[in-house]
Amino acid sequence: MAWVVLVINFHITVFLIIMDTGHATENYTRRMEATAAGDIIIAGIFPIHEDVCKKNNSFIPQPHPCIRFDERSLILALAMINAIEVMNKSPLLKAVNVTLGYLIVDSCSDPSTALRVTGDFMQRDNCYTESNTSACGQPVMAVIGASYSEISIAIARQLTLHMIPQISYSSTAVILSDKSRFPSFLRTVPNDKHQTAAMVSLLHTYGWNWVGIVTTDGDYGRSALEHFVSQASEKGICVAFKSILPQSVTSHDVYSDIGDAATTILNNPKVQVIVSFAKSTHMRYLFQELKHKTLRAGQNLESMRRVWVASDSWSSSNSVKVNATLRDIGYVVGFTFKSGDPSSIEDYLSRLEAAGHEFTRNNPFMKEFYWQLNASKGFEDTKLISEAVKNLRKHTHASIIISVEMAVSAITQTVASVCRSRDCKTPGTMQPWELLKPLLLQEFKFRGKTYKFDGSGDINLGYDLKMWCSDGGNNHITEVVAEYNLNTNNFTYTNVSTQHLQDLKDIISKCSNSCVPGEFKKTAKGQHTCCYECINCTANYYSNKTDMDQCLSCNISREWSAEGSSSCTPKVVLFFSWQDRFAVALLTFSALGILLAVMVSALFLHQRDTPVVKAAGGPLSQVILFSLVISYISAVLFVGRPNSFQCKARQVLFGISFTLCVSCILVKTLQILLAFQFNPALQEVLRRLFKPYIMASLCVALQVITCICWLVLKSPFHQIVMQPTTLLEQCHEGSYLAFGVMLGYIAFLAFVCLICAFKGRKLPQFYNEAKFITFSMLLYLISWMLFVPVYVTTSGVYLSAVEMVVILMSNYGILSCHFLPKCYVIIFRKEQNTTSAFRNNVYQYSSKTSESISVSGSSVSEKQSIGRDFICALPPSLPAAGYLEYGVVTKGRLHKFTQRSSNTTLPQKKQHITVII
Numbered sequence: 001m002a003w004v005v006l007v008i009n010f011h012i013t014v015f016l017i018i019m020d021t022g023h024a025t026e027n028y029t030r031r032m033e034a035t036a037a038g039d040i041i042i043a044g045i046f047p048i049h050e051d052v053c054k055k056n057n058s059f060i061p062q063p064h065p066c067i068r069f070d071e072r073s074l075i076l077a078l079a080m081i082n083a084i085e086v087m088n089k090s091p092l093l094k095a096v097n098v099t100l101g102y103l104i105v106d107s108c109s110d111p112s113t114a115l116r117v118t119g120d121f122m123q124r125d126n127c128y129t130e131s132n133t134s135a136c137g138q139p140v141m142a143v144i145g146a147s148y149s150e151i152s153i154a155i156a157r158q159l160t161l162h163m164i165p166q167i168s169y170s171s172t173a174v175i176l177s178d179k180s181r182f183p184s185f186l187r188t189v190p191n192d193k194h195q196t197a198a199m200v201s202l203l204h205t206y207g208w209n210w211v212g213i214v215t216t217d218g219d220y221g222r223s224a225l226e227h228f229v230s231q232a233s234e235k236g237i238c239v240a241f242k243s244i245l246p247q248s249v250t251s252h253d254v255y256s257d258i259g260d261a262a263t264t265i266l267n268n269p270k271v272q273v274i275v276s277f278a279k280s281t282h283m284r285y286l287f288q289e290l291k292h293k294t295l296r297a298g299q300n301l302e303s304m305r306r307v308w309v310a311s312d313s314w315s316s317s318n319s320v321k322v323n324a325t326l327r328d329i330g331y332v333v334g335f336t337f338k339s340g341d342p343s344s345i346e347d348y349l350s351r352l353e354a355a356g357h358e359f360t361r362n363n364p365f366m367k368e369f370y371w372q373l374n375a376s377k378g379f380e381d382t383k384l385i386s387e388a389v390k391n392l393r394k395h396t397h398a399s400i401i402i403s404v405e406m407a408v409s410a411i412t413q414t415v416a417s418v419c420r421s422r423d424c425k426t427p428g429t430m431q432p433w434e435l436l437k438p439l440l441l442q443e444f445k446f447r448g449k450t451y452k453f454d455g456s457g458d459i460n461l462g463y464d465l466k467m468w469c470s471d472g473g474n475n476h477i478t479e480v481v482a483e484y485n486l487n488t489n490n491f492t493y494t495n496v497s498t499q500h501l502q503d504l505k506d507i508i509s510k511c512s513n514s515c516v517p518g519e520f521k522k523t524a525k526g527q528h529t530c531c532y533e534c535i536n537c538t539a540n541y542y543s544n545k546t547d548m549d550q551c552l553s554c555n556i557s558r559e560w561s562a563e564g565s566s567s568c569t570p571k572v573v574l575f576f577s578w579q580d581r582f583a584v585a586l587l588t589f590s591a592l593g594i595l596l597a598v599m600v601s602a603l604f605l606h607q608r609d610t611p612v613v614k615a616a617g618g619p620l621s622q623v624i625l626f627s628l629v630i631s632y633i634s635a636v637l638f639v640g641r642p643n644s645f646q647c648k649a650r651q652v653l654f655g656i657s658f659t660l661c662v663s664c665i666l667v668k669t670l671q672i673l674l675a676f677q678f679n680p681a682l683q684e685v686l687r688r689l690f691k692p693y694i695m696a697s698l699c700v701a702l703q704v705i706t707c708i709c710w711l712v713l714k715s716p717f718h719q720i721v722m723q724p725t726t727l728l729e730q731c732h733e734g735s736y737l738a739f740g741v742m743l744g745y746i747a748f749l750a751f752v753c754l755i756c757a758f759k760g761r762k763l764p765q766f767y768n769e770a771k772f773i774t775f776s777m778l779l780y781l782i783s784w785m786l787f788v789p790v791y792v793t794t795s796g797v798y799l800s801a802v803e804m805v806v807i808l809m810s811n812y813g814i815l816s817c818h819f820l821p822k823c824y825v826i827i828f829r830k831e832q833n834t835t836s837a838f839r840n841n842v843y844q845y846s847s848k849t850s851e852s853i854s855v856s857g858s859s860v861s862e863k864q865s866i867g868r869d870f871i872c873a874l875p876p877s878l879p880a881a882g883y884l885e886y887g888v889v890t891k892g893r894l895h896k897f898t899q900r901s902s903n904t905t906l907p908q909k910k911q912h913i914t915v916i917i
Helices: 002-026 071-088 111-127 149-160 192-206 219-234 254-266 280-296 343-362 364-377 381-393 400-418 433-441 497-501 581-606 611-615 619-636 644-676 680-689 692-714 736-759 770-793 799-828 835-856
Strands: 033-036 040-046 049-052 066-069 100-106 140-144 166-168 185-187 210-216 238-245 273-276 306-310 330-337 444-446 449-451 463-470 476-485 490-493 519-522 533-536 572-574 717-722 726-732 871-873 883-890 893-900 910-916
Touching: 033 071, 033 343, 033 364, 040 071, 040 111, 040 400, 066 364, 071 100, 071 343, 071 364, 071 381, 071 400, 100 111, 100 400, 111 140, 111 149, 140 400, 140 433, 149 166, 149 185, 149 219, 166 400, 192 219, 192 273, 192 306, 192 330, 192 463, 192 490, 210 219, 210 254, 210 280, 219 238, 238 254, 254 280, 330 400, 330 476, 343 381, 364 381, 400 433, 400 444, 581 619, 581 799, 611 799, 619 644, 619 692, 619 799, 644 692, 644 717, 644 726, 644 736, 644 770, 644 799, 692 736, 726 799, 736 770, 770 799
Parallel strands: 040 100, 040 140, 140 166, 166 185, 210 238, 210 273, 273 306, 306 330, 572 726, 883 910
Antiparallel strands: 033 100, 049 066, 330 463, 444 449, 463 476, 476 490, 519 533, 717 726, 871 910, 883 893
16 A cells, blocks of 8 residues: 555645645746745845746736746856855854854846846845834845846946845856946856857967857857957958847747848858857757758758857856757857866765655746656656755756856955954844945855956956767767866866867868968958959068968068969079189189299399390290289289289279380380381480380389379269179279279270381391280280270170180180290290390391492481390491491490391492390
8 A cells, every 4th residue: 555655645735735736826926935944144146047938028027937947057056055055054154153044046047037036036125124124034245147248238237226245156248247237246257258269269369360250149148259350350260240139039039040041051151160159949049940940851961060258158058958969059069167076965865865745835837847847758756856856966067057156256355354344143233235345356265276256247267168079879968178277378288188179170261262372362342351463572572371361571682482382482692603614614724824934034134145035035034924914913903703802903903004014015016116217316315315214114103193183082882782693792882984994995905016016027036926915915906906895895704704804814824825836946946045046037037138238239228127025127228348236235335246248249338137035
């Protein structure tokens, strides 16, 4: 019979619950509340129902019935009850002999309903202002709630009238931090400015810059939307669309708006990331609509998969997925408030299960929960309570529970602080506003840590980043993958985050593909900044990162870049390098020239007393050879990286040295004219005035003056010519006029030498050098005449080589024509380098000249010729005698010789020959 008794008791209990529930629903105009007596009453406002039914169109002001019981909010109310009971047992309140009571009401997720219940318990405060206070109940000294920002904003304005402290456990609208509007509002969670910043940081980390937003049309949704868009734009994140849903799911527009939102999402396949500030109910309907539209379109369900970035309003909800699995939805990454140890609420639920129906005496919300659970599944009495507790345990990990417990702890420690020095047990002796100031200013302890509300009335603990993971079936579990620090704005990932977040790295949510390095973004007018074309950087510009808004300029004085470059390339410095093969060849010729000049100088010095050396000019030949050595050295300065000194020295050194060389040759040429082109009387006078060294010095002095003026007024300088990909280092001549004057002066001297030498080209064969002077000067003039157009039209590295080649040609022309034949005679024809050979050569030349005169039958006047190795000159007339008298002038001294003529046909008169050595 025991089972019969149990059945009877069960039916009686169910009947009583139904009657109580019906009575509560019928009399909801009064209020449905859970209460407990105490010296200090704390009100709790929770959305135990998800909405109200607004089908009644009557104009009579009356409350709407609440619909859709929400067990997630019930666990929050139980957490507050548990926290108060724990605090009543604490030494803190026992020390001041004060107990806490509670008054828990249901906002039904509706601002109007929340205002009604708030107005009801605020009447208790007004009661104590009247004369008759015997019928007054305990006044509410503080309020914990509400859940949604819209409701908190509404009741905060009402509570501010009496400055009743209000601590919210989940309202995050930024506007509530404004103490000028809401001076009595506090909260144990961060405001949405931090949450939207964390969301933007997450999107930026994964490179998602083309996102959609789903939110509700209320203070919370509008505030979150505004701050998210503002912060996202700073990070280059664009919002493709904004779907704003009605605040209430019972609105007649809600289903059409959700359908429009689903259509918008499906019509934007490039938007793979959706940020949602909607409620869990809205998201449940949205996921259902997405699935229906996808199936009706005949598409694969994978086309509706997205990455959903959830706000704290639904990130921990288990009721979002009804007929859509996590595989259908995609990935859900949500932000929740910091969670804590749930052991306290777990113990409370264990006590609740043990207490049975005794616990429902002062808690009609538990009665309704039991009734709804039994109505849906028909449990036995004991099984009903166990199943109810089991369902409630699913929500004990909710992050908001710690926020509720923290709010109770803050109020408790403030009450203990105030009640140490005053009476708190007599109703009406303490006003709510007396708790507000110490609540804002004083620190309190919670679970071993010290906390304090900041200047905005907030406690910023940071966020947990959670990711939904499949449990192997149709349900899901949430795992913390990272923690977000508000101070550093950085994520700290947990050990399990790598596996869960790995797939997110492959998700691309961009309007346009990323521009690779070497490209920049070009946005069309009127388009989002995230929708762009990728354009190659132009030459000498580069981009070294992805998605750069503009290309960076290379330092064109040192760098260059081709079109579409990701970096700048250093310009190659070009100059006539020592390692250049052409330079090596020219340097070899320069060194060989110096060596030859030195060897010839040594040979001439050793053979300085021989006729050939004397006929070559004696000391003047050493000066010529010295000037050639300097000229060869100046050619070397045209090779290598130029510098200021080198630029100035090379032209001046060449100009002066070669002028000295040509001047000495000119002096030798003038000696020919002095010996043969004048009558004997004038010749003697000019011979006395002829000073070869002085004349050579004067010629060189004019060139020195030209070079000094050049260096002083506009000297050559080191120049870097910037070319597209190279830097050409070269010497700029400073003044091309001065450069031309210098070369023109040398050319003038060479031309005079050429004319004079040409006139004396018919002297004795073995000693005649007029032909070689003519050839060397002609070679010089032709070389430099060719140099001018080549120099003007040539640019680049080998400009210096052009002048170097001409210098070497000029030097080798003089060295080869003037000295190498004499060296040949000195070394290989020693028999011709004797005084006897010299006399014989002169005599033979004179005899031939006399025979020529005899055959012609006329006198010879002013005959001249120039020998190869020395110069001989004939007097204006030849005597008919058979004796030849000739003189040799060396170093200004005249040496006379007499030789009998072998020609018997000529008159026996003396002939006078003067040879200048």
